[in-house]
Amino acid sequence: MTDGPPLLETRDLVKHFPVNRSLRDVVRGTPPRAVHAVDGVSVSVESGTTLGLIGESGSGKSTLGWLIARLFAPTTGQILFEGQEIGGLRGTALRAWHRNVQMVFQDPIGSLDSRMRVWQVVGEPIFAQEGLRGHALRERVAQILPTVGLPPECLYQYPHEFSGGGRQRISLARALSVNPKLIVLDEPTSALDVAVQAQILNRLVALQRERGNAYLLITHNVAAVRYVAHRVAVMYLGEIVEVGSVRDVLERPVHPYTKALLAAVPVADARRRRTRYRITGEIPTLLQPPPGCRFAARCPFVIGRCRTEAPPLREIAGMPDRKVSCHRAEDVAEIAPELLLAPAESPPATEKAPPSGSAG
Ligand SMILES: Nc1ncnc2c1ncn2[C@@H]1O[C@H](COP(=O)(O)OP(=O)(O)O)[C@@H](O)[C@H]1O
Ligand SMILES: [Mg+2]
Numbered sequence: 001m002t003d004g005p006p007l008l009e010t011r012d013l014v015k016h017f018p019v020n021r022s023l024r025d026v027v028r029g030t031p032p033r034a035v036h037a038v039d040g041v042s043v044s045v046e047s048g049t050t051l052g053l054i055g056e057s058g059s060g061k062s063t064l065g066w067l068i069a070r071l072f073a074p075t076t077g078q079i080l081f082e083g084q085e086i087g088g089l090r091g092t093a094l095r096a097w098h099r100n101v102q103m104v105f106q107d108p109i110g111s112l113d114s115r116m117r118v119w120q121v122v123g124e125p126i127f128a129q130e131g132l133r134g135h136a137l138r139e140r141v142a143q144i145l146p147t148v149g150l151p152p153e154c155l156y157q158y159p160h161e162f163s164g165g166g167r168q169r170i171s172l173a174r175a176l177s178v179n180p181k182l183i184v185l186d187e188p189t190s191a192l193d194v195a196v197q198a199q200i201l202n203r204l205v206a207l208q209r210e211r212g213n214a215y216l217l218i219t220h221n222v223a224a225v226r227y228v229a230h231r232v233a234v235m236y237l238g239e240i241v242e243v244g245s246v247r248d249v250l251e252r253p254v255h256p257y258t259k260a261l262l263a264a265v266p267v268a269d270a271r272r273r274r275t276r277y278r279i280t281g282e283i284p285t286l287l288q289p290p291p292g293c294r295f296a297a298r299c300p301f302v303i304g305r306c307r308t309e310a311p312p313l314r315e316i317a318g319m320p321d322r323k324v325s326c327h328r329a330e331d332v333a334e335i336a337p338e339l340l341l342a343p344a345e346s347p348p349a350t351e352k353a354p355p356s357g358s359a360g
Contacts, residue, residue: 016037019033019034039060048208051217055234056220056261070089070094112170116158164196189219230245254319293311294310314329
């Protein structure tokens with residue numbers, strides 16, 4: 001780890017999506033409401049490393065990714081890149097900054113323009129940044145394609161002629177084309193079958209070794225995080241509830257939500273197979289988050305304080321390099337998921353390949 005500022009840091013980042021008011025709301029004077037998609041997130045990514053971001057669907061992971069890639073402007077809060085605030089960037093300055101951070105989406109067909117050929121799709125960021133075009137651009141793209149395992153001959157093909165894995169390689173080539181320092185990968189392999197997932201994840205790991213770029217890997221695939229990431233942040237209803245090194249967090253989850261999320265993942269080794277439990281209770285709405293801990297309604301360890309006082313993300317004694325937002329973190333830290341869970345209804349399927357488990 002370096003002494004300087006992290007490559008990327010968010011400080012109390014907030015994104016609220018205003019909800020359209022109906023005529024009745026206006027007549028009744030109901031105050032405007034908003035979806036609290038990201039609600040005070042402070043995370044950092046060190047250069048050359050991968051931060052995994054996990055959590056159930058709807059927890060705000062993609063929104064956080066879009067904010068970091070500066071595809072959305074935050075409602076409040078700061079984003080620092082190499083120690084510099086980027087919130088104020090607009091126009092050409094923002095366009096130039098985009099060279100640093102590129103994004104890869106889950107659905108390569110939806111995110112790639114189907115009328116454009118591979119060289120145009122992959123070359124677009126280079127054109128935007130450097131104005132390179134025509135033969136020179138095609139030549140540059142032809143050099144990039146092999147780095148993601150595509151032959152240079154496919155320059156003139158269209159993305160829809162490729163399989164899902166091939167299209168995701170095209171997206172990756174496009175993101176890599178301007179040599180970004182950070183790539184936000186939003187569920188990059190979720191639409192792919194297990195063997196292809198493994199190829200793409202291997203490629204990502206190899207590229208990071210060669211180029212030293214950082215990743216924010218957004219996924220509900222805990223096995224992929226274990227395989228690719230150095231650190232992991234767990235997100236629940238717009239907030240980070242736990243963060244630490246991948247090994248520590250996955251081996252010894254402290255937050256009850258992290259325990260539940262990991263207990264839902266099939267474990268390959270039968271001796272380590274854990275009893276599954278279901279998280280009960282209603283998922284609170286992001287329109288009116290409850291005043292206390294957002295997980296309180298579903299938490300087996302809930303006490304009165306949890307319902308009134310929001311727990312801050314804080315360090316835990318005896319656990320360096322870990323932060324957890326739970327009033328009872330010290331009490332529940334040692335409780336393994338199997339001790340508190342109801343028996344599973346059926347044994348989970350055994351899976352072998354690293355990128356196969358799924359908590360979503
Ligand atoms: N553009 C948008 N407009 C309004 N609400 C949105 C928008 N994007 C996401 N949301 C809402 O924000 C919340 C978080 O969504 P998202 O970031 O996609 O979560 P995740 O990626 O973890 O599934 C959801 O309730 C979603 O409906
Ligand atoms: Mg998402």
